[in-house]
Amino acid sequence: AQSVTQLGSHVSVSEGALVLLRCNYSSSVPPYLFWYVQYPNQGLQLLLKYTTGATLVKGINGFEAEFKKSETSFHLTKPSAHMSDAAEYFCAVSPSGGYQKVTFGTGTKLQVIP
Amino acid sequence: NAGVTQTPKFRILKIGQSMTLQCTQDMNHNYMYWYRQDPGMGLKLIYYSVGAGITDKGEVPNGYNVSRSTTEDFPLRLELAAPSQTSVYFCASRGQGTTNEKLFFGSGTQLSVL
Numbered sequence: 001a002q003s004v005t006q007l008g009s010h011v012s013v014s015e016g017a018l019v020l021l022r023c024n025y026s027s028s029v030p031p032y033l034f035w036y037v038q039y040p041n042q043g044l045q046l047l048l049k050y051t052t053g054a055t056l057v058k059g060i061n062g063f064e065a066e067f068k069k070s071e072t073s074f075h076l077t078k079p080s081a082h083m084s085d086a087a088e089y090f091c092a093v094s095p096s097g098g099y100q101k102v103t104f105g106t107g108t109k110l111q112v113i114p
Numbered sequence: 115n116a117g118v119t120q121t122p123k124f125r126i127l128k129i130g131q132s133m134t135l136q137c138t139q140d141m142n143h144n145y146m147y148w149y150r151q152d153p154g155m156g157l158k159l160i161y162y163s164v165g166a167g168i169t170d171k172g173e174v175p176n177g178y179n180v181s182r183s184t185t186e187d188f189p190l191r192l193e194l195a196a197p198s199q200t201s202v203y204f205c206a207s208r209g210q211g212t213t214n215e216k217l218f219f220g221s222g223t224q225l226s227v228l
Contacts, residue, residue, distance in 0.1 A: 009154060032215055043118075043204055043219030044157075051215060090156060094215070101172070102147075102217060106156035 002027040002093050004105035012111040019063075019078040021108050023091030026072060033074040034092040034102070035065055044090060050074065051096065061085070086112045116140050120205050120220035127195040127227045135190040135223050137205030145208045146188040147217070148172075148180065150201040157204065163188055195227045 007022040025031060032051050036044040048059025055067040061084075065076045074091060091105040121136045139146065144165045149157040159172030163182040177199060179191040188207075192199060202224050206217045 006156075034215070034217075036217075041222075043206075043221050044217070045219070046216045049215060101159060101162065103159075104149075104157040106154060 002031065002095065002101075002103050004091050004093050004103055006089075006091050006105035006108050008108055009106065010109045010111065012113055013081045014113050015083055016080050019076070019081045019085065019110065021076040021089050021091075021110065023065075023074045023076065023105060024072050025074060025091070025093045027093055027095065030096045031093045032096050033065075033067060034094075035059065035063070035074075035076050036090045036092060036104075038088045038090065038107075040087075047076070047089070081110075081112045083112050083114065086110055118205055118207055118218050118220040120203075120223050122223060123221065124224045125226070127192075127225065129195060129197065129227060131195050132191070132193050133195070133225075135192075135203055135205075135225075137188045137190070137220060138186050139188075139205075139207040139218070140186065141207060141209065141218065142185060143207035143218070144185070144210045146182065147206045147208075148178070148188070148190045149204045149206065150174065151204060151222075152201050160190065160203075192225075197227050199225065200227045201225060 005024045034049045035047040037047045038044045050067045058064045063078045088107045088109045090107045094102040118139045147162045148160040158174045161180040163169045205220045
């Protein structure tokens with residue numbers, strides 16, 4: 001069984017401020033972890049992923065996330081928010097090697113205030 | 115490269131009507147998925163397929179049916195539409211193998227059942 005919890009359905013930051021979106025997961029086997037971004041009226045796009053190896057992963061648009069097994073967390077960060085970062089962000093988990101099912105969190109809408 | 119194509123983009127149904135949401139991908143992906151997205155609920159898996167002729171239920175399959183006669187196509191059928199099926203539907207696909215964990219999403223179908 002696997003699940004994802006995203007803390008905060010809405011997050012507001014000022015332009016230039018740190019972005020921190022929280023994700024905790026549970027999985028009975030070693031997980032693959034993902035962050036996807038959804039812009040208005042579009043499908044989801046992969047931002048970054050962790051499968052194996054280095055626990056700090058870098059994605060597109062300056063985002064990064066760190067896999068912390070002891071905390072079962074995979075928080076998404078960006079040092080300086082840009083207006084174009086306003087979107088909805090989804091954390092997701094799948095079993096390592098398990099191609100069948102990807103479980104998504106409920107999403108966090110990021111608002112960037114000028 | 116078209117990726118994952120969904121049709122129609124919008125549809126309004128009356129209660130009890132039926133319809134098929136079309137999904138096709140041109141990446142020769144074995145794995146295909148149907149998700150529904152409801153506000154504040156994230157994405158819920160309806161059905162998935164690991165290859166032509168093979169389908170399986172996800173978290174919320176009731177009221178839906180699928181088929182997978184070819185690698186490219188994965189249509190979702192609603193037989194007796196109900197207001198609870200008002201949602202945004204996303205089709206997704208992924209390749210096979212440990213380097214193909216990324217999901218590719220279509221742009222979605224917004225369905226209203228009145």
